[in-house]
Amino acid sequence: MEKTRIGVYVCWCGTNIAMMVDVEAVAKEMESRQNVVLARTYKYMCSDPGQDMVIRDIKEHKLNRVVIAACSPRIHENTFRKALENAGLNPYMLQMANIREQNSWVHSDRIEATRKAKSLVAGAVSRVNHHQPLNKREVPVNPASLIIGGGISGITAALELADAGKRVYLVEKESELGGIAAMLDLTSPHFYSISDSLKTLIRRIEVHQNIKVYMDSQVKQINGYVGNFNGEIKIGNKKVKNIDFGNIVVATGLKPIKPETIENYGYGVFSEVITSLDFEQVLKKGSVLNAYGIKPKNVAIIHCVGSRNEDYKPYCSRTCCMTALKYANMIRSALPEANVYQMYADMRAYGKHCEELYADTSGKNVLFLMYDQREGMPIIEKDAIGPGVLIKFNERLSGEDIEVPAELVILMTAMESGKDAKSISQMTGTSLDANGFFIEKHPKLDPVSTTTDGVYVVGSCQSPKNIPESVSQARAATANILATIAKGYVEVEVITAEVNEDICCGCQFCIQVCPYGANNYDQRKAVSSVNEALCKGCGTCGSACPSGAISTRHFTDKQILSQIEGIMAEVGSG
Amino acid sequence: MEYNPTIVSFLCNWCSYTGADLAGTSRMKYASNIRVIRVMCSGRIDPTFVLKAFTEGADGVLLCGCHPGDCHYHEGNYKCLRRFHLLQKYLDQMGVDKKRIRLEWISASEGKEFAELANEFSETIKKLGKSNIKEEMKVEDKKSPESAVHRPARMGLQSTVES
Numbered sequence: 174m175e176k177t178r179i180g181v182y183v184c185w186c187g188t189n190i191a192m193m194v195d196v197e198a199v200a201k202e203m204e205s206r207q208n209v210v211l212a213r214t215y216k217y218m219c220s221d222p223g224q225d226m227v228i229r230d231i232k233e234h235k236l237n238r239v240v241i242a243a244c245s246p247r248i249h250e251n252t253f254r255k256a257l258e259n260a261g262l263n264p265y266m267l268q269m270a271n272i273r274e275q276n277s278w279v280h281s282d283r284i285e286a287t288r289k290a291k292s293l294v295a296g297a298v299s300r301v302n303h304h305q306p307l308n309k310r311e312v313p314v315n316p317a318s319l320i321i322g323g324g325i326s327g328i329t330a331a332l333e334l335a336d337a338g339k340r341v342y343l344v345e346k347e348s349e350l351g352g353i354a355a356m357l358d359l360t361s362p363h364f365y366s367i368s369d370s371l372k373t374l375i376r377r378i379e380v381h382q383n384i385k386v387y388m389d390s391q392v393k394q395i396n397g398y399v400g401n402f403n404g405e406i407k408i409g410n411k412k413v414k415n416i417d418f419g420n421i422v423v424a425t426g427l428k429p430i431k432p433e434t435i436e437n438y439g440y441g442v443f444s445e446v447i448t449s450l451d452f453e454q455v456l457k458k459g460s461v462l463n464a465y466g467i468k469p470k471n472v473a474i475i476h477c478v479g480s481r482n483e484d485y486k487p488y489c490s491r492t493c494c495m496t497a498l499k500y501a502n503m504i505r506s507a508l509p510e511a512n513v514y515q516m517y518a519d520m521r522a523y524g525k526h527c528e529e530l531y532a533d534t535s536g537k538n539v540l541f542l543m544y545d546q547r548e549g550m551p552i553i554e555k556d557a558i559g560p561g562v563l564i565k566f567n568e569r570l571s572g573e574d575i576e577v578p579a580e581l582v583i584l585m586t587a588m589e590s591g592k593d594a595k596s597i598s599q600m601t602g603t604s605l606d607a608n609g610f611f612i613e614k615h616p617k618l619d620p621v622s623t624t625t626d627g628v629y630v631v632g633s634c635q636s637p638k639n640i641p642e643s644v645s646q647a648r649a650a651t652a653n654i655l656a657t658i659a660k661g662y663v664e665v666e667v668i669t670a671e672v673n674e675d676i677c678c679g680c681q682f683c684i685q686v687c688p689y690g691a692n693n694y695d696q697r698k699a700v701s702s703v704n705e706a707l708c709k710g711c712g713t714c715g716s717a718c719p720s721g722a723i724s725t726r727h728f729t730d731k732q733i734l735s736q737i738e739g740i741m742a743e744v745g746s747g
Numbered sequence: 748m749e750y751n752p753t754i755v756s757f758l759c760n761w762c763s764y765t766g767a768d769l770a771g772t773s774r775m776k777y778a779s780n781i782r783v784i785r786v787m788c789s790g791r792i793d794p795t796f797v798l799k800a801f802t803e804g805a806d807g808v809l810l811c812g813c814h815p816g817d818c819h820y821h822e823g824n825y826k827c828l829r830r831f832h833l834l835q836k837y838l839d840q841m842g843v844d845k846k847r848i849r850l851e852w853i854s855a856s857e858g859k860e861f862a863e864l865a866n867e868f869s870e871t872i873k874k875l876g877k878s879n880i881k882e883e884m885k886v887e888d889k890k891s892p893e894s895a896v897h898r899p900a901r902m903g904l905q906s907t908v909e910s
Contacts, residue, residue: 245768246785247760274771275783279862285779292782602819604762604855612765612855624761625819668787686790688821711820713790716830728787734799737755740782741803 177208177302180236181294182227184218184243186273193277195287199242202291202745206298210234218243224256231260238301242270242294247624248615263306265667265727270297291744299739303732310705311662314400315419316340318654321392321597322424324352325640326632328374329647330422335383337655342416343378343386344406346593350375350386352426353633354640358456361499362530367640368457387414391593395421395600398709399627400663420627420654421601423611424647425591427633430479430486432586438478439553445562446553446582448478449496461507461581463561469511469580472504473564475551476517479587482546486587488608491637493585494521498530500583501539513539514577516564518546524639542577543569553582588637601628610636621650626663629653668710668727674700677722683714752806752872754781756865757796759789761819762854763811769858777862778869781809789813789850790823794834797848801838804881807847807872809864814852824852844875 181203185191200212211234215223218241230236239262241253246269254264270293280286316339320327323345331341349355351371360367378384387408394405400419407413429450432440440446444464447455455461463469474497479485494517501513520541522531535541544551544566551566561580568575590609598605602625604612611630614622621629629650632643657663670683670691677700683692684701691707692714694700701723712725724730758764764785770777786792789812797808810831812824831850839845849868853861 245764245771247765247768271768271783271785274768276771276779278771278774279777280779281776282779289779289782296782296784599816602761604765604817607856624765686826688823709820711788711790711823712786713788713820713823713826716791716793717826725787725791728791730793730795733784733786733793733796736784737796737799737803740755740784741753741800741805 175237177238178210178234178236179206179208179238179240179298179301180227180230180234181209181212181240181298182218182223182242183212183214183272183290183294184223184241185214185216186243186277187216190243190273190277193280193283193286194272194290195283196290198287198745199272199290199294203240203294203298206295208238208302209298210236219249219252224252224259227253227256228260231257231262237262238266238268238304240268240270240294240297240301242272242290242297244273245271245275263308265307266301266304268297268301268304270294288744292740292742295742295744296736296740299742300732300736303729303735305726307667307726309664309667312400312665312706313662314657314660315402315417316658317342317416317418318420318422319344319392319402319404319416319418320422320424322352322426322591322632322634323347323350323386324424324426324632324643325354325371326426326634326643326647327352327422327424328371328378329644330424330631330651331378331384332374332381333648333651334654335381337651339383339655339658340418341384342406342418343384344390344392345386345388346391348389350378350388353428353450356450356453358453359499359503360640361495362526364499364502392597392600398665399625400657400665402627420657421629422647422650422654423597423601423603423628423630423634424632425594425597425634427588427590427637428592429586430589432478432584435479435485435550437550437552438475438582438584439562440584443553443555443562443582445580446584448584448586449493449500450586452500452583456503461504463581467560467580468508469561471512471514471561471577471579472508472581472583473514473516473577473579474500474583474585475564476515476585477519477546477587478584480585481518482550486589486608488636489521490585490588492588492639495524495527495530495639497583497585498522498534501534502530502537505537505539514579515539515541516544516551516566516577517541518544542575545569588633591634594634601625603628603630608636610634621646622653626665627657666710668725669705669708670703670710670712670714670723670725672701672703673722673724674698676720677701678720680719682717682719683723686713686717688713750873750876752780752869752877753804754807754809754869754872755800755805756781756783756809756811757786757789757792758783758853759791759812759819759823760785760787762813762817762852763789763861765855766811766853766857766861769856770862771858773858775858775862777865780869781865788818788820788823789827790818790820792827792830794830794837797834801843801847801878801880802884804878806875806878807849807868809868810848810850811853811861811864812850814854817854843878843880846871846875847878
């Protein structure tokens with residue numbers, strides 16, 4: 174058998190790792206480990222020169238195993254696997270040690286962090302000794318796609334795919350397409366009519382021969398894997414439809430919070446107080462009137478209602494500032510004599526032509542009043558003298574306690590993730606963040622993919638987004654999908670279970686524990702067997718097998734036990 | 748000087764490991780004595796791994812998986828939970844304080860919770876002090892070399908160094 178030759182590479186990640194971990198000491202310590210041929214450090218292992226160094230060493234020093242101590246394998250494992258492949262080595266002969274996210278970034282004692290790094294890398298070295306080459310499996314891709322959610326993101330994705338000649342199943346839980354965008358009158362900062370554009374798009378969807386729309390419907394179940402999913406859709410109250418598709422676009426969007434929960438704004442108590450989506454309906458009717466049908470003399474627009482506040486939603490809802498500026502302009506032109514107040518905590522007008530609208534609005538006799546989101550949220554009370562309500566708060570710029578009368582108050586309510594986000598995330602095997610929004614694969618470099626291959630998250634189901642952002646994301650996801658369809662096949666999980674028939678005692682425990690029905694019993698041989706197309710490699714059968722006959726590729730007992738040994742072995746201090 | 752224990756932690760790839768990564772990207776500080784091993788699913792955590800960690804000298808073992816209902820593989824975390832209860836009983840009977848092993852659910856968004864858990868568990872183990880399992884096993888091996896030969900094979904704890 175070929176002798177094991179391991180190369181160890183410790184990344185500085187600029188100063189990210191090198192500042193807290195003595196990378197040279199880690200590399201030096203590894204030099205003496207069994208089968209380690211060389212140990213080097215480099216500024217950025219993931220850079221081209223870093224990868225080239227690994228490739229060169231594999232060829233020159235006949236390395237057959239590589240350990241890279243750097244960031245999380247969830248970020249760069251694929252990068253380095255490709256480097257190994259480029260050097261002619263099986264990509265699975267790599268093991269990474271996470272010394273950034275789970276070491277240098279979370280510890281503050283350099284000596285301890287270095288000692289820990291040595292242990293983690295020693296564990297990786299010990300483990301990589303037992304790595305086996307694995308060959309990727311290629312499976313054909315079903316060119317049909319499932320799109321969950323018929324808002325502007327889902328609509329865009331559906332049309333892009335359908336126009337490219339691919340089958341699309343669009344599932345919408347409501348009885349109309351368009352989502353939040355359909356509730357808007359004009360967009361900001363340009364004051365286009367979004368409903369006009371939406372109508373055209375929806376009409377195209379309805380007549381498109383490649384798109385099947387399921388209204389009033391919900392996805393109930395999703396099985397399978399990238400390229401080969403199948404799902405169950407409940408249409409209306411009863412009918413269940415089974416469909417097959419290769420990719421999934423999640424575009425479930427968001428919804429406004431219930432402002433009743435923030436008592437000081439008196440929503441539901443005073444008819445003068447409405448939400449921004451209520452006001453869109455008012456605008457659609459063509460005149461600015463309050464609930465009593467009266468033209469208000471004083472209109473107050475309150476920003477950050479529930480947003481950017483630890484007690485409600487800690488994040489910025491993204492679109493409200495610009496929408497509030499849009500309202501100021503609409504009101505100013507409808508009611509030239511009215512007083513218009515913007516009560517804000519911070520104005521956020523970033524993005525193309527947004528700051529310009531802010532500056533322009535400021536010159537239109539609109540009064541901007543600042544309140545303190547944490548200490549002094551405005552309080553709305555009945556006006557004892559005037560016809561409407563009184564808004565009381567401490568104005569931060571002047572430092573004065575003020576009272577503003579208003580006959581119309583518009584609350585710029587925070588947006589929260591859709592009600593079905595949780596169930597969709599469970600069905601698709603994706604994760605939600607602390608605020609209930611879908612987590613993308615990489616916040617910067619992979620913003621529409623998820624950790625589940627073939628599942629994309631676009632638009633406001635990820636975080637509040639404006640229309641151009643949602644449209645861009647939808648198109649980005651469809652570009653990804655069309656690329657895999659064009660290729661015709663996808664590489665699927667090679668980490669699957671395998672049975673050693675010589676040891677298997679035929680107890681069938683593995684069959685009972687498998688969530689995918691991937692394990693079968695072979696009556697003739699009286700042993701278990703694994704259907705690799707169904708197996709997803711969770712490894713629970715391997716833990717259950719009493720005779721050790723089932724092993725999970727790339728996570729075998731031997732590999733993990735040796736990693737434990739390596740991690741627990743003595744390391745030099747300092 | 749205060750005893751600095753070593754903790755081995757098994758984290759599932761999809762929720763808990765990602766949660767621990769999030770603690771890192773959020774630069775949350777926590778005890779440095781925790782050594783993480785990534786597995787695809789908490790259902791993959793074979794009780795043997797835990798026993799192995801103890802026999803190699805770990806003072807505590809921390810297992811983390813996805814919250815109930817969130818498992819990437821539907822129900823691996825439930826299987827982990829069942830095995831955990833059995834394992835705790837087993838360790839107890841073997842004379843190992845069952846507080847030395849802990850199972851918690853950490854989601855991909857719970858970086859803060861992971862950091863707090865690591866600190867809390869580290870404190871618990873510090874109070875319990877050094878685990879003597881490794882030493883005791885050495886003594887046992889000397890007393891009865893025969894069982895020393897058979898035990899590792901039985902428990903699946905044979906050394907993995909070049910066989």
